[in-house]
Structures are given as structure tokens and as C-alpha cells.
Amino acid sequence: xxxxxxxxxxxxxxxxxxxASFRLPCSRxxxxxxxxxxxxxxxxxxxxFHQLEELQDDVSPNFVEEVVTLFFRDSSRLIGTIExxxxxxxxxxxxxxxxxxxxxxxSCSIGxxxxxxxxxxxGEYCDEGNMDRCLRSFQKVKREHAILRQKLEAxxxxxxxxxxxxxxxxxxx
Amino acid sequence: xxxxxxxQYHVLAVDDSLIDRKLIERLxxxxxxxxxxxxxxxxxxxxxxxxxxxxxxxxxSPNNEIEVNLIITDYCMPGMTGYDLLKKVKESSSLxxxxxxxxxxxxVPSRINRCLEEGAEEFFLKPVQxxxxxxxxxxxxxxxMKEPQQQQQQQNNKNKNLNNNSNNNNSKNxxxxxxxxxxxxxxxxxxxxxxxxxxxxxxxx
Numbered sequence: 501x502x503x504x505x506x507x508x509x510x511x512x513x514x515x516x517x518x519x520a521s522f523r524l525p526c527s528r529x530x531x532x533x534x535x536x537x538x539x540x541x542x543x544x545x546x547x548x549f550h551q552l553e554e555l556q557d558d559v560s561p562n563f564v565e566e567v568v569t570l571f572f573r574d575s576s577r578l579i580g581t582i583e584x585x586x587x588x589x590x591x592x593x594x595x596x597x598x599x600x601x602x603x604x605x606x607s608c609s610i611g612x613x614x615x616x617x618x619x620x621x622x623g624e625y626c627d628e629g630n631m632d633r634c635l636r637s638f639q640k641v642k643r644e645h646a647i648l649r650q651k652l653e654a655x656x657x658x659x660x661x662x663x664x665x666x667x668x669x670x671x672x673x
Numbered sequence: 674x675x676x677x678x679x680x681q682y683h684v685l686a687v688d689d690s691l692i693d694r695k696l697i698e699r700l701x702x703x704x705x706x707x708x709x710x711x712x713x714x715x716x717x718x719x720x721x722x723x724x725x726x727x728x729x730x731x732x733x734s735p736n737n738e739i740e741v742n743l744i745i746t747d748y749c750m751p752g753m754t755g756y757d758l759l760k761k762v763k764e765s766s767s768l769x770x771x772x773x774x775x776x777x778x779x780x781v782p783s784r785i786n787r788c789l790e791e792g793a794e795e796f797f798l799k800p801v802q803x804x805x806x807x808x809x810x811x812x813x814x815x816x817x818m819k820e821p822q823q824q825q826q827q828q829n830n831k832n833k834n835l836n837n838n839s840n841n842n843n844s845k846n847x848x849x850x851x852x853x854x855x856x857x858x859x860x861x862x863x864x865x866x867x868x869x870x871x872x873x874x875x876x877x878x
Binding site for chain 2: 548551552554555557559560563566567570571574601602604605606608609610611
């Protein structure tokens with residue numbers, strides 16, 4: 501298919517192709533008509549995710565999914581590193597904190613609200629040098645990370661399903 | 674296809690986080706900058722041609738130099754921090770006029786002040802937004818105004834190197850030449866030079 505403007509998959513399915521509830525949550529800003537709202541993601545992502553969507557265009561039509569994929573690859577590795585670090589005795593809380601900061605930073609970059617919050621708490625417990633709390637907090641980090649991954653996978657899968665405009669125009673409300 | 678009427682400036686982005694590199698690259702490209710991303714301060718210095726205080730081979734003409742119009746770097750990086758990189762850039766006679774912007778996920782006033790005092794133009798809080806990109810341009814233009822002195826300095830260094838010919842970096846320089854050859858020469862640069870009446874430099878370019 502030729503033509504500068506055409507893409508094989510629309511980055512954002514037109515609003516009419518989706519049910520009213522299918523749009524992404526934007527905690528602060530008013531969403532444009534094109535923005536997707538996916539109820540399962542409500543409260544899990546913040547404004548930063550919307551920023552990523554704004555950066556997606558014809559030149560970079562899969563930008564959001566690419567970044568998200570990179571995030572899970574990177575963060576899974578970091579979680580593994582933290583897990584190993586937590587088993588060390590005596591505990592090097594400073595080093596542990598560094599890993600947590602990196603995980604927090606990545607979470608922040610994609611707008612992973614809950615993962616970020618749990619990382620903040622974990623960081624505080626590292627500063628306190630409280631091993632018990634670190635361990636419990638880390639479990640929460642892992643859980644939020646896994647939940648987000650599931651939700652985003654479902655989200656992108658749904659996008660793929662409604663993606664092509666030919667399909668979308670047939671599937672009205 | 675419209676011809677770009679604006680100059681395409683080249684930004685070097687430094688960040689150890691893969692995600693953040695991807696993000697900053699997209700932000701910069703969306704804002705019409707040419708981008709090179711590197712993962713560390715050391716790689717940045719290497720790219721800028723500053724390692725062990727050696728200059729590039731004299732066979733590289735000014736036209737084929739890699740020109741960086743702005744450096745944007747993360748603060749917290751393992752090994753060389755963004756602050757360390759900033760210092761090295763500002764200590765270098767050939768690089769000191771390149772504007773440097775620092776990014777950090779933490780809002781620490783003492784950190785911000787330290788960077789600004791060391792010569793950073795600005796401090797961005799992460800995550801960096803598209804609207805932040807607009808703040809880069811004035812710094813780049815300011816840096817371009819200082820450029821003639823920087824270029825003269827580089828030319829002097831090259832003349833010196835001609836006398837102590839070193840062939841160590843030849844193959845690397847060929848790569849750099851290849852990269853640079855594909856890069857468009859910004860229109861603005863020539864325009865600014867003419868305005869400042871630097872005909873001697875114009876003759877070289």
C-alpha cells in the first residue's frame with residue numbers, strides 16, 4: 501500500500517468503533533476524542549502514559565507498545581536483581597536503594613503509577629534499613645508489576661483487534 | 674515533500690536507562706532535532722572526540738566534523754554522573770560552549786544549583802515532556818553565537834596536530850566521516866557566520 505499518510509494499522513481506533521467505555525484514563529488532562537479509555541487500566545497509569553501516546557504518530561506508529569515492551573524487559577531484570585540483592589547478608593541497603601531508584605525511574609517514565617508508588621515505599625524502607633518491611637514491600641512491587649503487565653498486554657491485544665480501520669468501521673456501537 | 678526551512682540541530686542525549694533514551698530520542702525527533710543517544714558519560718565524551726585529550730585526525734576537515742549543538746544528560750548515572758560529564762565538557766576548550774542541560778528524576782535544590790553553577794543551562798525534572806523541548810532552542814542559539822571562537826580554537830588545535838600527526842584513530846574517524854557526510858549542514862549556521870562577517874571561516878566551510 502503506497503502513500504505517505506496511510507498506515508496498515510491505525511494507532512488509535514476511531515472513537516465510533518469502540519464502546520463508550522473503551523478509552524484510556526487520563527488522571528489530570530482532558531482526553532482527546534482519539535484517546536482510548538480502558539477500564540481495567542483505570543488508576544494504574546498516569547498522565548505520563550498519555551504523553552507517550554501523544555508521541556506516537558505515523559512516523560512512529562508503535563511507539564507506545566515499544567516503550568512498554570522495553571519497560572517490562574528492563575524492569576523484570578531489575579526485579580530479578582533486587583530479589584537477589586535482598587537475599588544477601590549483611591544487606592547493602594545503599595546498593596539496594598540504587599536498584600529500586602532505577603526501577604522507580606523507569607516506572608515513572610511510562611506512567612506506571614502503582615508500581616512507582618510501591619517503589620517509593622520500598623525506597624523508604626531501604627533508607628530505614630528495615631529488612632522485614634523491605635521484603636514485604638518488594639512483594640507488593642512485584643505484584644503491581646505483574647498486574648500492570650497483564651493489563652497492558654490485554655490493552656495492546658484489544659488495540660490490535662480493533663486496529664485496522666476497515667474492521668473498525670464495520671463494528672460500530 | 675516540503676523542504677525544511679529551519680536548521681536541523683544535533684542533540685547528544687546521555688542516559689543509562691534504555692527507556693529514557695528511547696523517550697528522549699522520540700521527544701527530540703518530534704521536535705525536529707537530529708539525535709544521537711549514548712548510555713554513559715564516557716561514551717558521550719568519546720562521541721564528542723574528547724578522550725585522553727586527543728583531537729581527531731587532522732585529515733578530517735571542518736565540513737566532516739560531528740557537530741553537537743546541545744548535550745542533554747541524566748544526572749544519576751553509574752560511573753560518570755551527569756555532573757561529572759558537565760564538568761568535563763566545560764573544562765574542554767573545544768566543547769565548553771556547547772550548552773548542557775541536566776535531567777533528573779529527583780528535585781534536589783542543592784543538586785540543581787551545583788549544576789547551574791558549573792555551567793548547565795537548565796535542569797529538567799523527569800519525566801521530560803514535549804513542552805520541555807521548546808526550552809532547548811534558546812540555549813542552542815546562544816551556543817551558536819559563541820561558536821566562532823570555538824571553531825577558531827578547534828582550527829588552531831588542528832593546525833597544531835598537523836605537526837604531530839597521530840594515526841591512532843583513523844578507522845574510527847572514517848566512521849565519523851561517514852556519519853557526518855549524511856548529516857545536513859544547518860542553514861542557520863552559515864547565515865549566522867555571514868552576519869558576523871567571518872569570511873575566513875566561510876572560506877573553509
